[in-house]
Amino acid sequence: MSIFNFDDFIGPNQEQTEQPVIQPIEQPVIQPIEQPVIQEDLAANIETERYFDLNNFLTEVYNKDIEKNHNMIQNQKYMSAYDISSGCIQNIINKIRNVPVRNYSSKWLPIVLRSYLGNSVHDFIQENSNQFTEKEISIKVPEINFSGRIDCLINNDVIVEIKSLPYNDYRKIIKTKSPRTNDVYQTLVYKYILENYLEQSKNHNENTRTQKPILNNYNIKYIQFIYVAHDIMASDIESLDEAIQSVQHVKKVLNSKHNTFYFMCNLLINLDECDVSPHLTYIKNKIERVNYYLANNLNVKKDDEFVDTKACFFCLYSDSCPFK
Ligand code: SF4
Numbered sequence: 001m002s003i004f005n006f007d008d009f010i011g012p013n014q015e016q017t018e019q020p021v022i023q024p025i026e027q028p029v030i031q032p033i034e035q036p037v038i039q040e041d042l043a044a045n046i047e048t049e050r051y052f053d054l055n056n057f058l059t060e061v062y063n064k065d066i067e068k069n070h071n072m073i074q075n076q077k078y079m080s081a082y083d084i085s086s087g088c089i090q091n092i093i094n095k096i097r098n099v100p101v102r103n104y105s106s107k108w109l110p111i112v113l114r115s116y117l118g119n120s121v122h123d124f125i126q127e128n129s130n131q132f133t134e135k136e137i138s139i140k141v142p143e144i145n146f147s148g149r150i151d152c153l154i155n156n157d158v159i160v161e162i163k164s165l166p167y168n169d170y171r172k173i174i175k176t177k178s179p180r181t182n183d184v185y186q187t188l189v190y191k192y193i194l195e196n197y198l199e200q201s202k203n204h205n206e207n208t209r210t211q212k213p214i215l216n217n218y219n220i221k222y223i224q225f226i227y228v229a230h231d232i233m234a235s236d237i238e239s240l241d242e243a244i245q246s247v248q249h250v251k252k253v254l255n256s257k258h259n260t261f262y263f264m265c266n267l268l269i270n271l272d273e274c275d276v277s278p279h280l281t282y283i284k285n286k287i288e289r290v291n292y293y294l295a296n297n298l299n300v301k302k303d304d305e306f307v308d309t310k311a312c313f314f315c316l317y318s319d320s321c322p323f324k
Pocket residue numbers: 088089090091307308309311312315316317318319321322323324
């Protein structure tokens with residue numbers, strides 16, 4: 001018996017499997033790919049060597065920024081919470097009246113990148129947490145020329161504001177364990193509007209890009225800040241070495257050997273433990289003053305308490321402002 005006689009391996013009780021007939025696979029007919037017709041001028045472009053040019057990019061950013069600021073000033077209808085917390089009243093009135101400026105470019109161009117980074121930080125936190133009951137809440141009140149957006153709410157008593165910022169600001173916050181003053185004012189503006197203009201912000205007929213408040217009552221007892229250090233581009237940092245030192249200092253203050261999220265911290269303020277009534281009065285008065293000038297079609301007085309020349313550096317009206 002040949003060791004290659006398979007009949008003996010099959011055994012007496014088994015039938016031999018019939019060998020399948022293998023059909024040859026039909027070869028597909030490959031059609032030649034039709035070459036696209038490249039127009040002559042396009043073909044010339046493709047053949048030319050081209051690389052990303054940083055100087056050209058900066059010009060592109062500059063031009064886009066001008067376009068964006070121009071559109072913003074042409075279309076601004078209302079004051080924002082940021083305007084109330086940080087803005088000079090002359091600047092606010094000019095923007096709402098769509099007064100043109102001589103030069104629409106931002107005074108410090110890296111600020112454009114910072115706004116993109118800031119948006120990403122907001123998305124990162126809001127998309128990865130289920131702890132908030134409402135997110136990106138539009139609070140528009142046309143009758144007082146106000147429009148704002150709250151980052152997050154938790155139930156009816158906690159406002160959460162996400163703030164991205166450069167490392168040197170972050171360092172001051174973790175050292176003092178205190179939020180920035182303007183951030184507190186901005187959040188108090190939201191409290192003021194939610195508690196005094198809720199009906200109006202739920203029932204107006206204007207378009208909003210995000211959802212309106214969903215509850216019928218808010219009684220804000222806590223404001224909470226999520227601070228995220230996202231960049232080292234502060235105008236007062238002179239060199240990369242100085243920037244690296246700043247980051248290392250932050251890690252040291254936080255003793256962050258095992259904390260990979262050392263660039264993120266959380267500050268909670270219990271409003272029952274501090275008297276915020278003078279600040280709410282300031283907010284109320286500033287909103288009323290803006291509306292007084294608008295309703296009576298008056299120019300802002302030079303000695304108005306809400307004119308703030310500390311804000312002139314970044315102000316687009318600084319080239320032509322009589323108050324500067
Ligand atoms: S230049 Fe200064 S004073 Fe004039 S509107 Fe701007 S911030 Fe106000």
